[in-house]
Amino acid sequence: MPIKNVKVIPGCISCKACENVAPAIFKVQPKSKVISENFNDFQSEILQAEAICPVQVIKVDKAKWFQLKLKSANLIKKDYLTEDVVELTFKTDWFTATAGQYVSLQMEDWKWKFNRQYSITHFSENSFTLTIKLLEDWRWSKVLRKIKTWKTLNFLWGLWKFVLKNTEKEKVFIWTGTGLSPIISMLENTNEQVKKTVIFWVRNKSELFYEDLLQSFKNTEIKIYLSQDKTEDYNYWRVTEEIKNINNDAEVYICGNPNMTDSVVQWLTNQWHSKENIYSEWFVAWKEERNLFKLIILKWTIPYENILEKMFLTIWLFLLPALYLYWAQESILYKSWFIWTMSISSLLFALSWYSVVFVMFIRPLSDLFTRIWLLKKLTKFRKSFWIISASIIVTMLLYKYVYNFDNFINYFNLSKWNSLYPFLSRLSEITAVILLITSNNFSQKKLWIWWKRIQRSSYLFFISWALVAAKWWLDSYYYIIWIWWILWLWAFLKNKFSK
Numbered sequence: 001m002p003i004k005n006v007k008v009i010p011g012c013i014s015c016k017a018c019e020n021v022a023p024a025i026f027k028v029q030p031k032s033k034v035i036s037e038n039f040n041d042f043q044s045e046i047l048q049a050e051a052i053c054p055v056q057v058i059k060v061d062k063a064k065w066f067q068l069k070l071k072s073a074n075l076i077k078k079d080y081l082t083e084d085v086v087e088l089t090f091k092t093d094w095f096t097a098t099a100g101q102y103v104s105l106q107m108e109d110w111k112w113k114f115n116r117q118y119s120i121t122h123f124s125e126n127s128f129t130l131t132i133k134l135l136e137d138w139r140w141s142k143v144l145r146k147i148k149t150w151k152t153l154n155f156l157w158g159l160w161k162f163v164l165k166n167t168e169k170e171k172v173f174i175w176t177g178t179g180l181s182p183i184i185s186m187l188e189n190t191n192e193q194v195k196k197t198v199i200f201w202v203r204n205k206s207e208l209f210y211e212d213l214l215q216s217f218k219n220t221e222i223k224i225y226l227s228q229d230k231t232e233d234y235n236y237w238r239v240t241e242e243i244k245n246i247n248n249d250a251e252v253y254i255c256g257n258p259n260m261t262d263s264v265v266q267w268l269t270n271q272w273h274s275k276e277n278i279y280s281e282w283f284v285a286w287k288e289e290r291n292l293f294k295l296i297i298l299k300w301t302i303p304y305e306n307i308l309e310k311m312f313l314t315i316w317l318f319l320l321p322a323l324y325l326y327w328a329q330e331s332i333l334y335k336s337w338f339i340w341t342m343s344i345s346s347l348l349f350a351l352s353w354y355s356v357v358f359v360m361f362i363r364p365l366s367d368l369f370t371r372i373w374l375l376k377k378l379t380k381f382r383k384s385f386w387i388i389s390a391s392i393i394v395t396m397l398l399y400k401y402v403y404n405f406d407n408f409i410n411y412f413n414l415s416k417w418n419s420l421y422p423f424l425s426r427l428s429e430i431t432a433v434i435l436l437i438t439s440n441n442f443s444q445k446k447l448w449i450w451w452k453r454i455q456r457s458s459y460l461f462f463i464s465w466a467l468v469a470a471k472w473w474l475d476s477y478y479y480i481i482w483i484w485w486i487l488w489l490w491a492f493l494k495n496k497f498s499k
Contacts (some may be wrong), residue, residue: 002066018049066108070154081209099164118182162281178258201225352392364491393432431461
């Protein structure tokens with residue numbers, strides 16, 4: 001089976017996203033729980049729930065090859081409707097939705113990738129529009145304030161069960177804030193002959209948007225309430241009296257904060273309004289978790305992984321060669337530096353070796369122990385540790401051959417290749433250069449299918465490096481090779497038969 005286990009770790013904010021996507025698997029009562037082990041019939045829904053969980057508490061133990069595919073879209077228009085409400089229009093190759101549904105945008109900042117869900121305001125066969133309230137100092141708000149047109153984002157679409165019913169019944173829409181987004185799409189897709197009433201409230205006039213658009217819908221009565229401002233143009237305070245006047249046979253669509261939606265649903269139910277005609281959606285806002293202990297230990301999340309990776313690349317691609325070549329040159333000019341430089345060389349060789357060990361062990365370990373989510377997170381650092389190890393080897397080569405051109409010429413002499421350990425040394429050096437040159441996104445795009453094949457030279461690098469290290473330093477390195485081989489074979493067989 002592609003999905004072996006599903007669980008919810010501590011940290012659920014009861015947003016109901018998972019329950020709405022996969023109600024047969026998840027139930028919020030009051031926190032999300034897994035209520036069924038029938039994973040095989042709801043594979044896509046489970047992967048969607050995992051992807052859109054805003055606090056990443058849904059953990060799915062699945063086969064490595066079984067992944068959720070995202071679509072991509074380009075931002076073609078960005079307009080501010082108010083000081084803190086932005087309208088984003090995206091273009092994609094193909095799009096379809098039902099009025100009321102939302103998309104889950106995948107964004108990325110200097111910490112890591114994350115998903116956020118936004119209701120669809122408008123949509124066509126190749127575009128969709130989102131209306132989003134930007135909260136000060138909140139993570140997604142910072143990303144969306146800075147985002148430029150023609151930026152490409154990945155997304156999931158067709159989510160949520162809060163959708164317009166294709167009937168001729170009178171329709172009443174109740175909303176607060178950006179809860180207007182799904183209501184707009186519903187109004188656009190409702191027959192003009194159907195009577196419609198829109199009831200909404202905000203705190204003050206500055207928060208109003210889409211007024212002209214709302215007035216353009218035919219056979220639609222618009223009732224606006226302000227909870228903090230008293231003006232002649234708008235109603236003041238709450239909408240209790242309006243709710244009392246709702247026809248019992250009308251379909252009622254409610255969207256806004258949890259307190260509002262729950263209280264309106266409860267009031268309508270108490271007034272004997274048919275439950276079959278009441279549809280509600282509520283959303284919650286949350287702060288990002290800042291406690292490092294909870295992030296790493298409870299949620300198995302590595303914060304700031306993007307900036308850590310960039311620091312690795314900067315240090316090991318630029319700073320290390322410059323420093324080492326400087327130390328090496330000083331050791332030539334001042335003999336007293338020689339012993340210290342040799343100790344630095346030994347330290348760097350050890351760092352190169354253990355970086356390779358980390359890279360080679362983390363993949364089979366994460367495949368074997370899938371419930372330890374920190375291992376899966378650590379696999380993202382494999383490229384960085386490859387660069388650490390390979391850059392050390394290349395730096396040593398630069399020092400050895402750049403300062404002495406004769407050494408470079410002799411590198412291709414058969415005497416350097418005619419026995420096992422010199423051959424293995426040359427093999428580790430050449431594969432180090434190849435890996436260092438190709439371990440970047442540019443090479444991955446240009447080499448396409450060949451990139452993955454070239455990256456398999458990492459096995460040659462590891463094995464040749466290990467044998468050379470075992471020959472000249474510690475015999476225990478042989479045991480490391482055997483342990484890795486057992487883990488790799490075990491993980492390979494497990495993945496093969498899990499399909």
